[in-house]
Amino acid sequence: MSVEPLVSSSMKRSVILTSGASGRINALFSPRALKSLVAVVAAFLVVLLAPFRGRRRPVVISSAEKGKEQQQQERKTATVRVPTTIMPWKSGGSPAAVGSVEAEVAARRSMAVRRVMQDDDERTAREFSLFDTPRGDTIFTQSWSPVSVNVRGLVVLLHGLNEHCGRYSDFAKQLNANGFKVYGMDWIGHGGTDGLHAYVHSLDDAVSDLKSFLRKVLADNPGLPCFCFGHSTGAAIVLKAMLDPKIEGQVAGVVVTSPAVGVQPSHPIYTVLAPIVAFLMPRYQFSAANKKGMPVSRDPEALVAKYSDPLVYTGSIRVRTGYEILRISTHLQQNLKRLRVPFLVLHGTADTVTDPDASLRLYEEASSTDKTIKLLDGFLHDLLIEPERDEIVDDIIEWLNCRV
Numbered sequence: 517m518s519v520e521p522l523v524s525s526s527m528k529r530s531v532i533l534t535s536g537a538s539g540r541i542n543a544l545f546s547p548r549a550l551k552s553l554v555a556v557v558a559a560f561l562v563v564l565l566a567p568f569r570g571r572r573r574p575v576v577i578s579s580a581e582k583g584k585e586q587q588q589q590e591r592k593t594a595t596v597r598v599p600t601t602i603m604p605w606k607s608g609g610s611p612a613a614v615g616s617v618e619a620e621v622a623a624r625r626s627m628a629v630r631r632v633m634q635d636d637d638e639r640t641a642r643e644f645s646l647f648d649t650p651r652g653d654t655i656f657t658q659s660w661s662p663v664s665v666n667v668r669g670l671v672v673l674l675h676g677l678n679e680h681c682g683r684y685s686d687f688a689k690q691l692n693a694n695g696f697k698v699y700g701m702d703w704i705g706h707g708g709t710d711g712l713h714a715y716v717h718s719l720d721d722a723v724s725d726l727k728s729f730l731r732k733v734l735a736d737n738p739g740l741p742c743f744c745f746g747h748s749t750g751a752a753i754v755l756k757a758m759l760d761p762k763i764e765g766q767v768a769g770v771v772v773t774s775p776a777v778g779v780q781p782s783h784p785i786y787t788v789l790a791p792i793v794a795f796l797m798p799r800y801q802f803s804a805a806n807k808k809g810m811p812v813s814r815d816p817e818a819l820v821a822k823y824s825d826p827l828v829y830t831g832s833i834r835v836r837t838g839y840e841i842l843r844i845s846t847h848l849q850q851n852l853k854r855l856r857v858p859f860l861v862l863h864g865t866a867d868t869v870t871d872p873d874a875s876l877r878l879y880e881e882a883s884s885t886d887k888t889i890k891l892l893d894g895f896l897h898d899l900l901i902e903p904e905r906d907e908i909v910d911d912i913i914e915w916l917n918c919r920v
Contacts, residue, residue, distance in 0.1 A: 645657050665692065669741045671698045681700025771861075
């Protein structure tokens, strides 16, 4: 077990580009969003309780008076027609809305496939595949295989919130050069996978999909050690999957960068309100959550490349998505001692998206006997697009090589 703080030799202040889609969950749970959240809940309650307001108390009248009153009412009151079928207050969405999401998914998937097919790197064989879940969703996956290097191990990687596994192509090819075949999965609502872009109804679905994908990868590559890599929310998904002893027993180790283990709301009231609003209006977006993006890298060119990618979501985070990340983070904090898989965690000390102190707690409380943490002084959230990314990749490959 080791703790290795790493200090960059080039920590000069540089221009920082930001984006509202940086994945900052705390932005959704900010004081500004609190006012919007309370207003939305109040408005919903007014609408919900409106039918029960202003009911008159019954008055007893004689039959003669009743006859006169009835005649007068018939002359004064317009006829009210009541429909035989009442539209339910909550539905699965109109055909037009469903069709719009399906069209969006088709466009994203077409782009993801095209990028795989157009990759002409002679050192790597890149392929894509699809698999269906028991829920009926289609999951987009891809693989990178070394052409002239013997495969010594496997790496299954999971991207972070709002992005897709294709963004890790350069990293995958570096792993290929060291004898690792790499598989990537776009989790629900991301990349070429089904679902409204960046909307996650349940991260438990993503955990289940990862388990299914791992079983498939292991079945296709018998005898090879398998590792998992996850970034941010993808890291949280990986860690939760490792709480399953059957999965943990089949994985040789895990590497996580900037894991979403520590994501806390800015006010305790959100602990009460978030699940309510997430249930009532799961797709609602708070504009306040997108006003001030959090910096995720000190490399301006890398940020431009990320946020100009059409497959990277740059809109406001949806309530249900934010709540799901808060929920998985809380679950992990309550179950850190159950983690027994060998792991390497890397986290920048200047990360404002996820909490580096929570990664330290992960290291300290996990029951794993083979565990390493590297706290990178001054580094931000997206470590693989930081200026020192080559050094970080070298650290990851060295850790993997020692366990093959």
